[in-house]
Amino acid sequence: MSDADLNNLRNYEAKGYLYNVRQLFLLSCLTGLRYSDYSRIKSEHLKKDHEGNPLIHIRQEKTGEFVDIPLTSEANEITSQLLSKEIHPITNQKMNLYVKELCRQVGINEPFEVNKYKGKAKTTHTFPKFQLITTHTGRRTFATNLLLKGVPAEVVMQFTGHKDYRSFSKYVNIPKVSQMALVRKALVG
Numbered sequence: 001m002s003d004a005d006l007n008n009l010r011n012y013e014a015k016g017y018l019y020n021v022r023q024l025f026l027l028s029c030l031t032g033l034r035y036s037d038y039s040r041i042k043s044e045h046l047k048k049d050h051e052g053n054p055l056i057h058i059r060q061e062k063t064g065e066f067v068d069i070p071l072t073s074e075a076n077e078i079t080s081q082l083l084s085k086e087i088h089p090i091t092n093q094k095m096n097l098y099v100k101e102l103c104r105q106v107g108i109n110e111p112f113e114v115n116k117y118k119g120k121a122k123t124t125h126t127f128p129k130f131q132l133i134t135t136h137t138g139r140r141t142f143a144t145n146l147l148l149k150g151v152p153a154e155v156v157m158q159f160t161g162h163k164d165y166r167s168f169s170k171y172v173n174i175p176k177v178s179q180m181a182l183v184r185k186a187l188v189g
Helices: 005-010 017-031 071-085 092-106 135-148 153-160 165-169 176-188
Strands: 046-048 052-061 067-069 111-118 119-126
Touching: 005 017, 005 165, 017 071, 017 092, 052 071, 052 135, 092 135, 119 176, 135 153, 153 165
Parallel strands: none
Antiparallel strands: 046 052, 052 067, 111 119
16 A cells, blocks of 8 residues: 555544554554554553664564564554554454455555466456455555665565565565656666
8 A cells, every 4th residue: 555545544534443444454554563463462562662762572473573663653552542442453354354445435446457377377357456455455565665765675574574585575566656766766866
């Protein structure tokens, strides 16, 4: 998801279960945590760095490795909502269903091509973007947006828990227009 998509989500007046879903999804986009990790955040996972800035220190469920994630003020507020039970985790299946509904209502519906290969045969289907959004999109958004802002892949991988670039590269989807802008900026100055 682009920064524009995230801002549209932030500005949408979600109520009830869609508010809950929006906050959880934004937390994923801001921390890169998997559903299995952000859904079990407890107060003991909140720490401060050496400058007193908030972070999450959590053992990743999938890898068993600890990761420290710096929290923006927005991510810190959402984490506080989670700890105070103002928002709460729901099942991954419901989260995936509801985040699609939320993104549809927000208008995140530009056409998105999906290519599938069976042997050498390629099929292409086009879907509105909201149909493709899942809890895992948050991790992809986190990684892609950090790369677009100039954070080196090796640094981003430390926060996502990836050990090799090959598996990490499947997470990022830098749109062609952004790639062109990055190269143009590098060439000009």
